[in-house]
Amino acid sequence: MxxxxxTANPDSVRAxxxxxxxxADAFVAGCVASAGSPSFEATLWPxxxxxxxxxxxxxxxxxxxxxxxxxxxxxxxxxxxERLNKWRVAVVARTDVYxxxxxxxxxxxxxxxxxxxxxxxxHWLRDFRRAGHELPEAERAELEQLNSRLVxxxxxxxxxxxxxxxxxxxxxxxxxxxxxxxxxxxSPGESPGTYRVSLDYPEVNPFMEQAHDRELRRELFLKDWxxxxxxxxxxxxxxLEVRRRIASLLGAETWADHAMELKMAxxxxxxxxxxxxxxxxxxxxxxxxxxGLRAGLAADGHDGxxxxxxxxxxxESLQRxxxxxxxxxxxxxxxxxxxxxxMFDLTGEVFGLSYRTVEDARAWHPxxxxxxxxxxxxxxxxxxxxxxxxxxxxxxxxxxxYPLVIGHRAADGSQVQPxxxxxxxxxxxxxxxxxxxxxxxxxxxxxxxGHILHMSLSRATxxxxxxxxxxxxxxxxxxxxxxxxxxxPSVLAxxxxxxxxxxxxxDDLVQDMLRARWVDIGIKLALQTFYGQxxxxxxxxxxxxxxxxxxxxxxxxTGLPYPEGTFMLGGFxxxxxxxxxxxxxxxxxxxxxxxxxxFAREGVTSPAVGADYRREILEPNGTRDADDLVRSFLGRxxxxxxxxxxxxxx
Numbered sequence: 001m002x003x004x005x006x007t008a009n010p011d012s013v014r015a016x017x018x019x020x021x022x023x024a025d026a027f028v029a030g031c032v033a034s035a036g037s038p039s040f041e042a043t044l045w046p047x048x049x050x051x052x053x054x055x056x057x058x059x060x061x062x063x064x065x066x067x068x069x070x071x072x073x074x075x076x077x078x079x080x081x082e083r084l085n086k087w088r089v090a091v092v093a094r095t096d097v098y099x100x101x102x103x104x105x106x107x108x109x110x111x112x113x114x115x116x117x118x119x120x121x122x123h124w125l126r127d128f129r130r131a132g133h134e135l136p137e138a139e140r141a142e143l144e145q146l147n148s149r150l151v152x153x154x155x156x157x158x159x160x161x162x163x164x165x166x167x168x169x170x171x172x173x174x175x176x177x178x179x180x181x182x183x184x185x186x187s188p189g190e191s192p193g194t195y196r197v198s199l200d201y202p203e204v205n206p207f208m209e210q211a212h213d214r215e216l217r218r219e220l221f222l223k224d225w226x227x228x229x230x231x232x233x234x235x236x237x238x239x240l241e242v243r244r245r246i247a248s249l250l251g252a253e254t255w256a257d258h259a260m261e262l263k264m265a266x267x268x269x270x271x272x273x274x275x276x277x278x279x280x281x282x283x284x285x286x287x288x289x290x291x292g293l294r295a296g297l298a299a300d301g302h303d304g305x306x307x308x309x310x311x312x313x314x315x316e317s318l319q320r321x322x323x324x325x326x327x328x329x330x331x332x333x334x335x336x337x338x339x340x341x342x343m344f345d346l347t348g349e350v351f352g353l354s355y356r357t358v359e360d361a362r363a364w365h366p367x368x369x370x371x372x373x374x375x376x377x378x379x380x381x382x383x384x385x386x387x388x389x390x391x392x393x394x395x396x397x398x399x400x401x402y403p404l405v406i407g408h409r410a411a412d413g414s415q416v417q418p419x420x421x422x423x424x425x426x427x428x429x430x431x432x433x434x435x436x437x438x439x440x441x442x443x444x445x446x447x448x449x450g451h452i453l454h455m456s457l458s459r460a461t462x463x464x465x466x467x468x469x470x471x472x473x474x475x476x477x478x479x480x481x482x483x484x485x486x487x488x489p490s491v492l493a494x495x496x497x498x499x500x501x502x503x504x505x506x507d508d509l510v511q512d513m514l515r516a517r518w519v520d521i522g523i524k525l526a527l528q529t530f531y532g533q534x535x536x537x538x539x540x541x542x543x544x545x546x547x548x549x550x551x552x553x554x555x556x557x558t559g560l561p562y563p564e565g566t567f568m569l570g571g572f573x574x575x576x577x578x579x580x581x582x583x584x585x586x587x588x589x590x591x592x593x594x595x596x597x598x599f600a601r602e603g604v605t606s607p608a609v610g611a612d613y614r615r616e617i618l619e620p621n622g623t624r625d626a627d628d629l630v631r632s633f634l635g636r637x638x639x640x641x642x643x644x645x646x647x648x649x650x
Contacts, residue, residue: 002384002419003060003404005364008068010076013061017080020057021087024050032096038104040113044120045462047101050091052408052416052463054084059404059419065155066162066396067388067423068364074394078159085151092131093144101128116461116623123464130250130261143249146242153235153242154576160231161573162396166223167198170216177212179328185430199224200391201398202427205440208309209316209327214302221309225563227571236547236569240538243579256540256580263473263581264626268540271583274590275529277640279557281649282529285522286559292318293520308563315520323516327438330513333496333505334442336389336426336435342495343449344371346485350610351453351618352376361386373456383407383456386421389445390428390435398573399424399444401451403467407458418467420455422448434499439513443483450479457614458621465622473584474626478617480585480592487517488604521647525586526558532583533557534569539580590643591630597642598634 027050034042062084065077091097101124104110113121131147132140169189175182186195186203197203197220204224211217243255252258256268265271294306296314306314319325344355354374361370368388374381386404391397400423407418424444429435437445451468454475460466468475485491489510496505537550547569552562569575574582595613602609616633630638644650 002358002362002370004362005060005064006362008060008064008073008364009070010072013064013073013076013080016057016061017083020053021083023053024087024091027053028091028094028097032100035096035100035103038100038107039109040104040117040121043100043104044124047091047097047124048120048408048462048464049411051088052406052410054087055403055406055463055467058084059402063402063404063421064364065159066402067421069392069394071394074159074162078155082151082155085154086148089144089147089151092127093140093147095133098128098131098133101125116465119623120462120464130258132249135249139249143246146246146249150239150242153239157228157232157235157239157576158396158573160228160235161571162394164228164231164397164571165198165393166227167196167203168216168220168223169194169196170213171195174213174216175211177210178206179210181328181430181433181436182206182210184432185428199227199397201425202391206438208312210313214300214310214313217309217313218307222563222566225308225566225568225571227568229567229570232570233547233567236575239576240545240547243539244542244544254540254542254580256536259539259580262471263584264471265473265583265587268536268580271532271536271587274583274587274640275533278525278529278586278644281644282522282525282557285647285649286526286557287522289520289522290559293523305561308558308560311520311523311560315523319516319519323519324509324512325516329509330505331427331436331438332500333498333509334437334439335497335499336429336437338495338497339437339442339445340387342491343446345494346491346605347449347453348376350605350607351457351614352607352611353382358384363388365392381417383418383420385419385452385456388421389424389426391425395425396423397425399448401448401455401468403455406463406467407455407460408463408466409461418456418458420452420467422452424448436499439486442486446482446486447479450482451475454478454618454621457618459619460621460623467621469622471622471626472578472581473587474591474630476585476588477592477595477626477630480589481596484593484596484599485604487514489514490604518646518648521649523558523560525647528586529557530554531572531574532586535575535578535580535582538569538575590640591638593643593646594638594641595630595633 027046031043031046058081062077062081065074065081068074068077105121105125110121132143169191171194172183175195183195186197188194189196197207204220207220208217247255247258250258260267290306293311293314296317297306297310316327348354352375354376356372356374358370358372361368363370363386365388367390368386370384370386372381373383373385402421402423403418404421405416405419408416410416426437426441427435455467458466492505492510497503533554534550537554538545538547551569555562578584599606599609613633617629620629641650
């Protein structure tokens with residue numbers, strides 16, 4: 001039975017957390033008690049059940065720290081997230097738990113394990129090693145304390161970003177270039193007759209792309225790149241220091257070396273090789289892109305270089321004037337509800353699924369929708385997911401998918417059905433129009449739904465390998481592959497219809513979109529490369545790193561002057577989760593493009609290829625190494641060729 005979120009309050013969040021921790025402690029006590037007579041069922045399985053309990057509690061309580069409209073509930077959720085994650089740090093640091101698992105690992109039964117069972121033992125032993133059980137007691141205790149402090153910092157860092165509020169106040173004349181449909185969604189400013197442009201994506205992104213006033217674009221950009229900077233700068237400095245100490249204790253040269261043990265890349269060397277392979281073509285493309293955009297800047301009478309607050313505006317202008325691509329016109333044909341239905345129809349056909357709307361969602365906010373996912377052939381219910389798609393105060397400010405209940409085998413042997421959620425900040429409806437997506441938002445919706453499918457279709461036995469529990473530099477690939485369908489004319493023809501007339505999106509507009517798809521792709525990829533390289537610069541050196549110097553040095557790949565007076569790392573929440581791992585977006589994009597290449601060759605909406613993809617990629621989830629999964633689906637090792645070819649760089 002699904003949880004009733006309408007009754008959530010600070011006390012219920014704490015109660016859910018208390019109950020889960022008690023249940024998890026009981027499971028762990030069973031594991032410890034098995035030390036004298038260890039077995040897989042008595043020793044390892046209870047640890048997995050404990051982990052599943054914590055994820056369920058996260059979904060009912062801690063998750064609300066990202067989503068609930070009530071600030072007190074959000075605070076209770078953040079507190080719960082900290083408690084749950086500290087429990088995880090503590091349990092793997094416990095010597096009695098380690099001894100119990102070690103006792104089982106030394107048995108003939110453990111040596112005979114195969115498949116997912118053997119992988120589970122291997123991963124727990126790796127966790128214990130990384131928790132310091134091969135170190136002297138004092139160093140192990142220090143390691144636990146440091147890991148616990150990282151949990152505290154991560155929660156505070158994200159809360160500071162979620163709660164941060166800033167923006168600019170403008171007159172209607174200063175909104176020149178933006179359509180009426182954008183203006184009518186803005187909140188009033190404090191001065192009569194003014195409007196407030198916030199840092200929420202549906203407001204800041206169109207403003208940077210379409211507002212004629214260059215100085216206002218600069219002002220808004222600088223505010224966005226200083227999001228939570230004052231609060232999070234000291235937290236980042238402490239985080240980097242703590243991570244360096246952890247790496248040192250465990251004998252790793254850098255935090256990046258330590259963190260990448262768990263990723264496909266395995267070492268910073270392979271990441272640097274990826275960037276080195278792509279960089280020559282990227283640098284040439286960046287120079288070409290900037291030359292084209294500078295012409296627009298000069299035509300508008302501006303001297304000097306193109307800046308960060310310019311490139312998106314002139315990119316949008318170039319797409320309009322040279323390619324006939326009008327993002328506002330496109331969005332007229334992307335009303336949210338038909339888009340969602342079209343996404344369901346497509347993935348239903350390709351992956352053998354069907355969907356049902358659950359009318360009484362009993363969610364944390366009235367705008368949240370709940371859907372059931374079913375297997376088309378058998379009619380079996382597979383999973384549920386919530387869609388919370390529009391911005392509001394205090395909500396997670398980016399876009400992400402969250403596991404609320406993870407698919408796994410329960411204590412009674414039954415299979416627990418997964419439940420997940422998308423949090424996003426898409427353009428909301430207005431008084432006169434439904435929610436109309438910009439094409440970038442359409443890509444994001446499909447991307448996040450890729451995560452939902454990965455969580456929902458998992459057939460892993462153990463919680464450890466379910467949900468999004470695969471290597472972090474692969475976890476984005478099943479989402480990035482989904483973005484390709486948003487560019488396919490035959491797919492767009494299914495659901496892209498004018499919100500008022502119902503007319504299909506014109507063929508000529510789709511062809512214009514395709515011609516312009518990779519316009520200025522060099523700058524866009526350079527920015528992604530910058531994010532990955534600054535993350536690596538912060539975590540890939542054995543000594544202390546100056547974050548401001550690292551920002552300036554790595555930003556050079558964009559070819560743009562560094563935005564002085566900013567500290568974008570304060571609003572870059574991925575540093576807490578993707579530490580030394582933001583490269584994974586590019587890594588996974590290369591793999592995602594390679595995997596989509598098979599669909600492109602054998603049928604973009606081929607159910608046969610979709611069935612292979614479901615069986616080889618989505619269902620195994622973390623039960624096998626990602627390299628093995630990709631090799632099984634492609635019939636070979638992945639490479640960079642499809643990625644470079646698609647982007648016109650090969």
